[in-house]
Amino acid sequence: xxxxxxxxxxxxxxxxxxxxxxxxxxxxxxxxxxxxxxxxxxxxxxxxxxxxxxxxxxxxxxxxxxxxxxxxxxxxxxxxxxxxxxxxxxxxxxxxxxxxxxxxxxxxxxxxxxxxxxxxxxxxxxxxxxxxxxxxxx
Amino acid sequence: xxxxxxxxxxxxxxxxxxxxxxxxxxxxxxxxxxxxxxxxxxxxxxxxxxxxxxxxxxxxxxxxxxxxxxxxxxxxxxxxxxxxxxxxxxxxxxxxxxxxxxxxxxxxxxxxxxxxxxxxxxxxxxxxxxxxxxxxxxxxxxxxxxxxxxxxxxxxxxxxxxxxxxxxxxxxxxxxxxxxxxxxxxxxxxxxxxxxxxxxxxxxxxxxxxxxxxxxxxxxxxxxxxxxxxxxxxxxxxxxxxxxxxxxxxxxxxxxxxxxxxxxxxxxxxxxxxxxxxxxxxxxxxxxxxxxxxxxxxxxxxxxxxxxxxxxxxxxxxxxxxxxxxxxxxxxxxxxxxxxxxxxxxxxxxxxxxxxxxxxxxxxxxxxxxxxxxxxxxxxxxxxxxxxxxxxxxxxxxxxxxxxxxxxxxx
Numbered sequence: 001x002x003x004x005x006x007x008x009x010x011x012x013x014x015x016x017x018x019x020x021x022x023x024x025x026x027x028x029x030x031x032x033x034x035x036x037x038x039x040x041x042x043x044x045x046x047x048x049x050x051x052x053x054x055x056x057x058x059x060x061x062x063x064x065x066x067x068x069x070x071x072x073x074x075x076x077x078x079x080x081x082x083x084x085x086x087x088x089x090x091x092x093x094x095x096x097x098x099x100x101x102x103x104x105x106x107x108x109x110x111x112x113x114x115x116x117x118x119x120x121x122x123x124x125x126x127x128x129x130x131x132x133x134x135x136x137x138x
Numbered sequence: 139x140x141x142x143x144x145x146x147x148x149x150x151x152x153x154x155x156x157x158x159x160x161x162x163x164x165x166x167x168x169x170x171x172x173x174x175x176x177x178x179x180x181x182x183x184x185x186x187x188x189x190x191x192x193x194x195x196x197x198x199x200x201x202x203x204x205x206x207x208x209x210x211x212x213x214x215x216x217x218x219x220x221x222x223x224x225x226x227x228x229x230x231x232x233x234x235x236x237x238x239x240x241x242x243x244x245x246x247x248x249x250x251x252x253x254x255x256x257x258x259x260x261x262x263x264x265x266x267x268x269x270x271x272x273x274x275x276x277x278x279x280x281x282x283x284x285x286x287x288x289x290x291x292x293x294x295x296x297x298x299x300x301x302x303x304x305x306x307x308x309x310x311x312x313x314x315x316x317x318x319x320x321x322x323x324x325x326x327x328x329x330x331x332x333x334x335x336x337x338x339x340x341x342x343x344x345x346x347x348x349x350x351x352x353x354x355x356x357x358x359x360x361x362x363x364x365x366x367x368x369x370x371x372x373x374x375x376x377x378x379x380x381x382x383x384x385x386x387x388x389x390x391x392x393x394x395x396x397x398x399x400x401x402x403x404x405x406x407x408x409x410x411x412x413x414x415x416x417x418x419x420x421x422x423x424x425x426x427x428x429x430x431x432x433x434x435x436x437x438x439x440x441x442x443x444x445x446x447x448x449x450x451x452x453x454x455x456x457x458x459x460x461x462x463x464x465x466x467x468x469x470x471x472x473x474x475x476x477x478x479x480x481x482x483x484x485x486x487x488x489x490x491x492x493x494x495x496x497x498x499x500x501x502x503x504x505x506x507x508x509x510x511x512x513x514x515x516x517x518x519x520x521x522x523x524x525x526x527x528x529x530x531x532x533x534x535x536x537x538x539x540x541x542x543x544x545x546x547x548x549x
Contacts (some may be wrong), residue, residue, distance in 0.1 A: 002404075029191035034238070037151060038354030041404055081404065083351065085344060097189075112381025112400045 002109035003090035008102060009049075009077040026098035034080070034093065044064055045078035074084065074103065081109065141186040149178055150193035153270040158242035159234055164206060164225055165248055171267060173202040184212050189417040194407030199234075203227050243268075244359045245305050247352075251286075254301045260323045261330075262287050269348045278332060279345050294393050306415050309506060318380040320356070324325055324349045328373050334462075357412070367416035368427030374409035375433035378402040394442040408436045425461040429452055447477035464495035471503055480512040500529035504539060511546050519546045 019027070027114035046052075050068040069075065070116065084090050094104050153174060160170035163507075176199040191197040250264040250474035265271045273291065277284040308316040331345030353370040358368050381492045382400035385391055413434055418425045423431065432453050439445045465491050475483020480543075487506050496502040507522030523543035528538045 036355060036358045038351035038358075041408065084345060085150060085347065086143075086147060088143045089150055090153055092144065092147045092190075111402065 001086065001090075002081055003087065004005060004107050004109050005080040005082065005090070005094050005097070006076050006105040006107065007045075007099075008077040008105055010072040010074055010102070017119075023098070030096065030098050033096075034082070037094065039084055039089075041080045041081040041083050043078070043080040046076060048078075049075050141190070142182065142188055143251070145178070145181050145185055146235045147193045148181070148190060148231065150270040152198060153178070153242060154246065154268045155195055155239050156198045156202060157267050158246040159239060160202055160206070160245055161249070162242045163203070165305055165487050167246070167267070167298055167305065168292075170202075171295070173206050176205045177202040222346060240359060241307070243355070244307050247302060247320055247356060247359075248307055248316060249298065249321045249467075250353045251316075252298065252303055253316070253319055255294050255297055256290075257323070257326070259297070260319070261326055262290040262529035263294045264323050264352070265327065265348065266291055268352055271348070273494075275344075280344060285349045305484075315363065317363060321365060324353050324356070325373075325426075326370060326455070327352075327487045328376070330546060332376060342381065346380065349373060350377060357415075362544075364416040364419045364420060364421050366429045367412045367419075368424060371412035371416065371430035372426055372433055374405045374412060378437060380407065388486070391437060398441065401437065409437060412435060423456065425457065427483050428457045428460075432457075452535060464490060464493070468502060468505060468526045475509055475512075479510045483511045484513065498529060500526045500535070500539075502526075503529065507539075507542065507546070511542075516546045527532065 010116065031043060034043070052066040052067040054067075056063045056065065056070065082090055082093060084093070087106070090106050094106050096109075099102055142504065147289075151154035157167070157170045158179065158325050161167045162175050164170055164173070179200050181194075181198060185191075207227055210224045246267060247264070250267050251260045255263065261280075262276055265276050266273065271279075273288045274284050275445040277287040280287070307313075328347050329351035331342045331349070350370070350373045353366070353373055357366045365503050378401045379393075379396065381402065382398070383391055409430070413427070413430045416430070417423070432450060435446055435453070437451050450473040451470060454466060454473055457466050458470065466510045468487070471483050471490060473484035474486045484506070487502070487509060490496060491502060491506065503522040503526040506521045507526060510522060511515075520543045523546065527539035530536050530539065
């Protein structure tokens with residue numbers, strides 16, 4: 001199973017604080033442990049939210065809002081994608097993140113094989129593919 | 139999350155390191171695992187009260203060491219060896235530096251896959267000692283009774299002990315061969331999960347993940363060995379297709395017919411990276427690196443029409459040169475037919491059939507029938523499909539082949 005660990009930051013106390021050397025080293029060691037355990041598929045940190053934008057949809061309209069987004073309670077500051085046997089395992093790894101405050105959200109990533117093959121939508125898709133067999137590039 | 143589930147999750151993550159450390163300290167893999175199991179029981183008793191300690195691995199190792207010392211102290215006829223061991227165990231700290239643990243883990247992998255053991259025992263022992271799986275879980279994954287696996291594991295431990303297998307990484311002269319045995323075990327575990335069309339829905343894909351996880355770990359422990367990265371790349375590419383290989387009725391979907399949008403891009407990217415890492419070491423491509431390169435040809439083609447069949451033929455040529463097998467030849471013949479047309483493919487298949495190496499293997503007549511059908515030789519194709527149908531042991535495949543036999547005449 002793949003899980004995404006999302007590091008949440010509260011915009012109120014996210015005054016673009018650069019992490020100390022010690023914090024960086026600790027995080028580096030933690031990431032190394034994930035790699036050595038063979039569970040890290042991907043992991044990235046995100047630029048501060050004031051450099052980001054929101055794209056909002058309303059029917060055919062698109063509107064862009066630039067950060068910072070003071071009205072939002074918490075924002076994603078980074079993420080890891082782990083390949084583990086269970087949610088419990090993902091939680092053990094999440095608890096080991098060297099943080100002293102903040103929140104990490106742990107969410108399962110959908111995979112094709114998670115979709116029940118008896119699911120009517122999957123079957124519809126297969127049926128459609130069979131009907132359009134000739135149309136699909138081969 | 140209940141504490142028990144938490145303890146089990148910690149165990150899955152930490153047990154191999156705990157066992158590896160104890161195996162170095164006691165010189166006995168079987169004893170190391172027993173002590174680690176004792177520590178697990180202690181954790182199950184204590185952690186619900188105290189909570190899971192911050193450094194759970196060190197906690198488990200410390201408890202296991204304490205058990206070892208107490209056990210030896212209690213024996214009235216205490217042998218000198220144990221006295222020395224107990225003393226040296228007390229001398230060691232409970233917080234080994236990371237690089238020491240890494241070395242121990244590598245030793246444990248080589249011992250679990252030692253040639254003195256039967257291949258089936260190597261697989262069971264590796265999953266038990268390095269994957270942290272229970273005997274029950276391994277048995278479910280391999281669709282065999284639990285006692286069978288239990289016997290394999292205890293026999294393996296006795297064999298290691300009797301053969302006085304040292305707890306060490308083989309030296310350079312032996313490394314290539316011994317590493318080959320390790321990679322073989324990992325690929326066996328992977329294929330057991332990958333080839334599964336029956337059995338416990340959760341445990342079988344679990345085997346693929348476990349083999350991949352151990353492969354990634356091994357790649358970190360032996361970063362200069364291209365074949366390790368090759369095997370990891372191969373498994374990443376193959377896993378990326380897990381969700382696209384079966385139709386809703388459970389029948390297999392051939393590679394060229396799979397919906398490529400269902401392939402896992404993240405794993406393909408990782409496969410490409412692992413293959414690049416193998417090639418960057420600048421050594422001749424070994425069998426796993428070549429198989430990974432073959433898998434990459436398919437994984438990186440946006441549509442099956444984009445497949446570079448000429449490159450695939452060249453890679454099969456290279457593979458034949460270092461690891462010849464009739465199956466490789468048959469796959470090469472298929473690639474030849476895709477690259478240069480059914481005539482050329484048929485010539486290659488007929489050469490293979492002439493050798494008689496694959497007599498009784500249903501895919502040979504199946505491929506031959508396919509090529510004959512493409513060449514418009516219906517009656518001959520039909521006979522080949524019928525022969526293939528009589529050879530396959532898989533009911534669904536038989537139906538498919540008989541269907542093709544019936545259709546060839548209609549074409």
